[in-house]
Amino acid sequence: MLTRCTRIALTALLSLPLLGLAPALAQESPITPGVLDTAKVPGVMAKAVDGFIRPGYHHFTEEADTMEETVAALCASPSSETLLNAQSTFGDLVEAWSRIEIVRVGPVLDDNRFERILFFPDRKGTGLKQVQAALAKPDPSVTSVDTLKDKSVAMQGIGALEFVLFGTDAETLKTSEGIYRCQYGKAIAANLKRLGTELTQAWDAPKGVAAAWKTPGPNNPIYRDEAEAAKELLGVLVHAAETVRDQRIEHFYKGDAVKGLPRQAIYWRSGNTFRSITANIEAIRDLIAQSGMVDLLAEDNRSVVSSVDFVAHSLSRVSSDIEPDVAKALATPKEVAKLDFLLLNSRDLILRLNNDLGGGIGLAAGFSFSDGD
Incomplete structure (x- = not known):
């Protein structure tokens, strides 16, 4: 009798040739x-630092900087085109972070930096409610990185920015009606750049964690x-x-x-x-x-x-x-x-x-x- 796991495996593997894909199942060897x-x-640790970790944080910081620039352009000239540009840039930011987020050790754990960049999973929806509340009633403290950085970690990272750009009423960003929402998004992007800069500096320091x-x-x-x-x-x-x-x-x-x-x-x-x-x-x-x-x-x-x-x-x-x-x-x-x-x-x-x-x-x-x- 086939186990449930085996049935799942067979279903997946039998389907894959039709998709033009090959199953993994690499040859076993003792x-x-x-x-x-x-x-x-x-030497291996040095190459991990200089070949992967440091370049990864630098790339994330660069993408956060670009994100801030594109959101600023959206705020200055709201339109379908500038919104699409910001949304596209968001995808690049996600990819950059997703490559370096696997390093869940070192400076990224200090001061809750990891959660400030990405608060996930949000099992009780607490973070989502905080972001929605911030958008429902204008609050100048979320439109400046200097004050946003001291708020809940769920309000200042990639998840919050995703809701700003893609969540309920995101279409208001195409017009002047969404200026406050846009300013909040710009502050989030600036905060991500700030965190990325701190991480690059920590790993670049000659006598630091590297x-x-x-x-x-x-x-x-x-x-x-x-x-x-x-x-x-x-x-x-x-x-x-x-x-x-x-x-x-x-x-x-x-x-x-x-x-x-x-x-x-x-x-x-x-x-x-x-x-x-x-x-x-x-x-x-x-x-x-x-x-x-x-x-x-x-x-x-x-x-x-x-x-x-x-x-x-x-x-x-x-x-x-x-x-x-x-x-x-x-x-x-x-x-x-x-x-x-x-x-x-x-x-x-x-x-x-x-x-x-x-x-x-x-x-x-x-x-x-x-x-x-």
């Missing part, structure tokens, strides 16, 4: 438990040895894959389209749900590649990296091809098959990162990063 090559860890990543050792305030540093980097990858499955996909779809909750999906209003998920997955691939994690594996274990990349690339290819409107996707069997594919193979990606890559580089296979150990 993993020999590795011993961490401590001499190579500092130095700690690059030089693990007994005098390091963060990583006392190479194993702690390698565990942090691997943990970033595992947590990223878990977030894709648990908070990005299963938050609105758990395998039954009838019970799907499209309005629980991140960025559903702007149609950027799957663009964000794709960027998350591509970021996992990019971090592995840019850091040179393959160097931590013994020669006979190096196929692990290509196996992980194969599964991640398959996920990315499918997620980038799904109908952007989440409600429409859930109502279309062909699109639901793609969602089933994401559910099945995102779990596989987590296991390959946690067990295969972790075990291969010398961290205990099967170690769970979810418990904070």
Whole structure:
């Protein structure tokens, strides 16, 4: 008898050839438990910082700056064209953040910066109500970054900006009627640029967190040895894959389209749900590649990296091809098959990162990063 999970897998995989796609299911190969090559860890950590983390925050900050400029142009000359330009720029901002948001360690956790940039999930709708209240009654304190930054985290980030640009009554932004709403959006964009600047400065500082990543050792305030540093980097990858499955996909779809909750999906209003998920997955691939994690594996274990990349690339290819409107996707069997594919193979990606890559580089296979150990 087929289990429910197997039925879902078969349904997805049988549907994929019709879509011109191939299932992930990379060839299995035995993993020999590795011993961490401590001499190579500092180099890998340095490449992670200089090749992925620092460029990622710089790119996000640049997109936030562009976002502020386009919203300012919208406020100065409200029209259908300037609104469409701001909405398009918002998609670029989402993608930039989605690539670097997988790094949920370091300065982004200080002063609730992560939540200030992205407050999600908003399980009780508290943040949405706060944004709606701010728009319902003009309040000068939300139109200036100097005062907005001290308000609720839910009112000052990407989620709030999405509602300003795409939520109820967003069409007023095309006319002078929406000037207050537009000024609020401009303050949010300015606040995102402020936060991005703080993060780039923190990671660019010669003696700051970047130095700690690059030089693990007994005098390091963060990583006392190479194993702690390698565990942090691997943990970033595992947590990223878990977030894709648990908070990005299963938050609105758990395998039954009838019970799907499209309005629980991140960025559903702007149609950027799957663009964000794709960027998350591509970021996992990019971090592995840019850091040179393959160097931590013994020669006979190096196929692990290509196996992980194969599964991640398959996920990315499918997620980038799904109908952007989440409600429409859930109502279309062909699109639901793609969602089933994401559910099945995102779990596989987590296991390959946690067990295969972790075990291969010398961290205990099967170690769970979810418990904070």
